[in-house]
Amino acid sequence: MEHEEMSGGGGGGGGGGGSLRRTSGRNRKVASKMVAALASTDNRTQAALARLEALENDNAAAEAAIEVNYIEDDDDSFDDEEDDQVYAKRQSKNTKRKTRQAKALDAKKAPRTFMELLHEANLEALPPHIPSYLRAAVGPPSSTSRRHFCAVCGFTATYTCVRCGMRFCSCRCQVIHNDTRCQKFVA
Amino acid sequence: MLSNNSNSVVVLDNGAGYIKAGIGGDRDPKIVVPNCIGKPSSSKKFLLPDQLQSHDDLTSVSIRRPFDRGYLINPDLQKEIWSHLFKSLLHINPNNSSLLLVEPLFNLSSIQRSIDELVFEDLGFRSLFVADSPSLVHLYEASRRPDGLISRAQCSLIVDCGFSFTHAAPVLQNFTINHGVKRLDLGGKALTNYLKELVSYRSINVMDETFLIDEVKEKLCFVSLDVDRDLQIARKTGKDNLFKCMYVLPDGITHTKGFIKDPNEAQRYHSLQDYSSTLLPGTNEEVGQLEISEKTEDRKKIDLTKNEFHLTNERFLVPEMLFRPADLGMNQAGLAECIVRAVNSCHPHLHPVLYESIILTGGSTLFPRFAERLKRELRSLVPDDYQVKITTQEDPILGVWRGGSLLASSPDFESMCVTKSEYEELGSARCRRRFFH
Numbered sequence: 001m002e003h004e005e006m007s008g009g010g011g012g013g014g015g016g017g018g019s020l021r022r023t024s025g026r027n028r029k030v031a032s033k034m035v036a037a038l039a040s041t042d043n044r045t046q047a048a049l050a051r052l053e054a055l056e057n058d059n060a061a062a063e064a065a066i067e068v069n070y071i072e073d074d075d076d077s078f079d080d081e082e083d084d085q086v087y088a089k090r091q092s093k094n095t096k097r098k099t100r101q102a103k104a105l106d107a108k109k110a111p112r113t114f115m116e117l118l119h120e121a122n123l124e125a126l127p128p129h130i131p132s133y134l135r136a137a138v139g140p141p142s143s144t145s146r147r148h149f150c151a152v153c154g155f156t157a158t159y160t161c162v163r164c165g166m167r168f169c170s171c172r173c174q175v176i177h178n179d180t181r182c183q184k185f186v187a
Numbered sequence: 188m189l190s191n192n193s194n195s196v197v198v199l200d201n202g203a204g205y206i207k208a209g210i211g212g213d214r215d216p217k218i219v220v221p222n223c224i225g226k227p228s229s230s231k232k233f234l235l236p237d238q239l240q241s242h243d244d245l246t247s248v249s250i251r252r253p254f255d256r257g258y259l260i261n262p263d264l265q266k267e268i269w270s271h272l273f274k275s276l277l278h279i280n281p282n283n284s285s286l287l288l289v290e291p292l293f294n295l296s297s298i299q300r301s302i303d304e305l306v307f308e309d310l311g312f313r314s315l316f317v318a319d320s321p322s323l324v325h326l327y328e329a330s331r332r333p334d335g336l337i338s339r340a341q342c343s344l345i346v347d348c349g350f351s352f353t354h355a356a357p358v359l360q361n362f363t364i365n366h367g368v369k370r371l372d373l374g375g376k377a378l379t380n381y382l383k384e385l386v387s388y389r390s391i392n393v394m395d396e397t398f399l400i401d402e403v404k405e406k407l408c409f410v411s412l413d414v415d416r417d418l419q420i421a422r423k424t425g426k427d428n429l430f431k432c433m434y435v436l437p438d439g440i441t442h443t444k445g446f447i448k449d450p451n452e453a454q455r456y457h458s459l460q461d462y463s464s465t466l467l468p469g470t471n472e473e474v475g476q477l478e479i480s481e482k483t484e485d486r487k488k489i490d491l492t493k494n495e496f497h498l499t500n501e502r503f504l505v506p507e508m509l510f511r512p513a514d515l516g517m518n519q520a521g522l523a524e525c526i527v528r529a530v531n532s533c534h535p536h537l538h539p540v541l542y543e544s545i546i547l548t549g550g551s552t553l554f555p556r557f558a559e560r561l562k563r564e565l566r567s568l569v570p571d572d573y574q575v576k577i578t579t580q581e582d583p584i585l586g587v588w589r590g591g592s593l594l595a596s597s598p599d600f601e602s603m604c605v606t607k608s609e610y611e612e613l614g615s616a617r618c619r620r621r622f623f624h
Contacts, residue, residue: 048516054384055377056351058223058250059395111261121295131365133293136354138369138528141520146513147414154385154500155418181388 204350211595323590
């Protein structure tokens with residue numbers, strides 16, 4: 001049981017699924033792989049960043065379908081290049097029902113995100129005494145301690161999920177976490 | 188229907204969340220509408236902000252905003268909204284009016300250029316003045332109390348907690364001290380989205396219900412004065428749990444708006460006395476046990492009706508993010524530290540005055556007990572011999588606009604503006620220098 005879970009963790013870290021599951025004979029290998037996956041924390045930080053990024057979304061990512069409809073049958077300019085909409089765009093290209101309007105929309109330049117505009121403005125090049133958007137950011141907190149809240153119920157969490165690093169507070173929440181959320185956010 | 192007054196000044200606080208627009212000199216803006224267009228599931232096409240506001244079914248609205256992270260990224264969409272606003276709602280003719288526009292701090296020059304184009308070339312305003320929100324808030328508060336500290340010292344610290352971000356900005360002699368401004372990348376939008384995520388994960392999927400959850404946030408969230416204690420209370424069952432309350436989602440038949448099931452229940456947390464309540468640590472385990480049994484019961488109840496959800500600790504953990512963004516995994520200091528850093532980057536002579544004239548503005552400061560909590564956190568960070576005094580605005584959402592209205596009605600306003608011919612002659616960048624941003 002434990003091995004299975006561990007190999008699942010290693011597989012998830014490498015971006016794969018159940019096909020990477022191994023028998024107990026390869027226990028060692030699996031463990032080292034998992035250690036590597038945990039040490040890199042790449043997936044975890046990515047997921048954490050994606051979560052923060054999602055807080056600035058206007059529409060939930062699940063709304064891609066609606067966006068597709070919009071592109072097909074509405075008469076307005078194209079919106080921001082958010083991930084879901086890029087996806088939507090690709091989808092709309094695949095669909096056969098592509099109207100003239102939709103073609104015109106594709107041709108029209110899509111507005112860029114603020115991050116792109118910021119990058120373009122090249123504020124890093126400004127001399128250090130000039131205040132700018134980048135220098136106004138408040139910066140990291142003075143104390144590095146952070147409180148942890150259970151991802152399931154919101155109360156103070158004492159345990160960390162070995163696979164994805166999210167927090168939970170009790171066995172009950174762990175079960176719910178494993179069933180619903182654990183590693184499911186990694187796209 | 189166009190206004191006959193040829194000297195009207197349009198004051199436009201073009202926030203990422205709400206547009207506040209009206210005529211300079213008035214006390215309140217004529218129009219406060221969301222700065223977005225949206226398509227409800229019941230509608231075939233996108234609705235403009237005022238139509239959206241009066242639309243009675245706002246479930247599953249797909250939203251498009253001209254703003255991203257607090258800055259204008261889609262001038263075309265903004266143009267559409269603005270032209271509708273000026274023509275059909277404010278009834279003014281841009282050709283014979285001036286515009287006082289409130290822009291976010293540190294606006295990028297490429298965005299400024301596109302705004303200038305929009306104002307002069309597309310809409311054809313006679314002249315333009317660009318202001319930033321901290322200086323307008325300072326102006327308004329100073330004029331309200333001519334003998335108060337803020338107007339005597341001519342300086343204040345404005346904490347603007349808006350839709351996309353929060354700024355702590357020192358203002359001196361009506362000018363924002365740009366090198367002292369500190370920004371926290373959290374605002375009302377992130378809070379709403381966070382609440383959305385929590386509710387969707389824990390009870391009902393509301394990921395598409397931005398307007399609904401906005402309202403839930405405004406009505407039910409509050410700032411906790413002692414998170415640990417409140418978490419303990421939120422664990423309790425039955426009547427002891429002062430935070431638990433139900434919110435009923437619209438069903439589209441009997442009611443099209445969501446509502447709080449029992450308003451009295453929602454207000455119970457006010458009865459909570461500060462720190463005085465003592466908790467018996469020995470009973471925790473028992474409480475946990477009870478909670479589990481009740482939760483399963485609750486879940487059954489919710490499954491039956493399917494259109495309501497309850498909130499407990501979410502009510503204070505959501506605004507809590509502003510004070511501790513690190514809890515979310517953000518590498519940013521909390522609001523109190525943000526203020527301290529903003530003050531520290533000013534001249535030491537200003538420190539005592541700034542701490543004594545902190546002004547809160549922006550919609551996200553409307554959470555109950557916001558100021559109290561902030562004061563408490565600041566007190567432990569500010570040197571003992573300085574006083575900490577926090578002023579809350581009468582209406583934090585309209586505060587900036589009122590300052591703008593005041594400025595627009597001052598006699599030398601026209602002379603501070605950039606006129607259309609100046610813009611045509613000098614171009615955007617050189618005109619902008621006049622505003623000292």
